[in-house]
Amino acid sequence: MDWKNAYRSLYYMDSKIPDIVLNPAHTALLSIDIQNTYLERAVRSELNESERHTWDLWTPFHERMHQRVIPNIQLLLELFRENKRDVFHTRIACLTTDGRDRSLSQKRPGFNNLLLPLNEHASQIIPEVAPLDDEIVVTKTTDSALTGSNLRLLLHNMNVQHIVVCGIFTDQCVSSTVRSLADESFDVIVVDDGCAAASDKLHEQELTIINNIYCQVMSTEDVIYELGWS
Incomplete structure (x- = not known):
């Protein structure tokens, strides 16, 4: 199914969806919260029965992340870097050791x-999608990256108008950030296969809710095509 007809809610069931016009010179990539705490797992055989049940419930998320989401984010990072477009990263981390600033x-x-002090291993971005030296990383103690950091100011200062969003979790920090960006009149693209929630059902539900109102939901392939990089 093409992106104009995917993830349509009742609000937009009969609407004519306009074409996307992305100006690469004013387009940035925003990767949200791909951190060690969410991707590292205990050894299943070392867990008790209750812990194994929870471990199994999260297996589809980890499979989606490693098989689809992380490879697609890596591809987007590569292309944005090759084309000298700005890349932003966010991460959840508290500035106090007891997390009272959250x-x-x-x-x-x-x-x-989650208690994620700024300098601890758990709060760091995973090596597979780690920022390069000149890429901006904003630290937040909120779900929305705009509410919890100076990202809004940075985007305006760098003349960014279109933002391609990927990361986790679709129904939490991704959605919260997208809504804030839309309220600030940024043009937002959410990468369907570059995001994940705890379950595919939650992921799909949230994309249906935010699509066409706060963003346009597209695949990695669609984004690359619309930017003229295919």
Whole structure:
């Protein structure tokens, strides 16, 4: 299915979706929260029964990340770098060792309650998609990269108008950032096969919610074509 007809919600069921016009000179790539804490796993055989059940539930996410998402982000990084376009990275990390600077969304009990001090291994971006020396990395203690950092100012200063977004998690930090970007009138593209949520169902639901309102959802291949780099 072509990108204009994928992920249509009821709001846009009968709408005519306009063509995308991406000016590479004003387009940046934003990679969100591809960090060690989310990609490293314990050895399954060393876990108890309850922990193994949770481990198994997360296996589809890890398979998607390693088989599709990370390779596609690597490809996008390569092309943006080759074409001398700006690349931004975000990561969740607190500035205090006890995490008291985190926003409420990063303190709630359960999955989001991760203590990720700035300089610890868990908070670092994984080597496979690590930033180069001249690429900007913003640290945030919120879901939205705009709310939790000076990213908005940086994008305006660097004359970025179109932002290609990839990363994790589709229904959390990706979605929150995309909504903030749209509210600031940036033109946002979300890379379907460059993102993941805890499950494919959550991923697809969130893309359906944000598509055509806050962004356009496209595949890696579509993005490359629209930028004229294919």
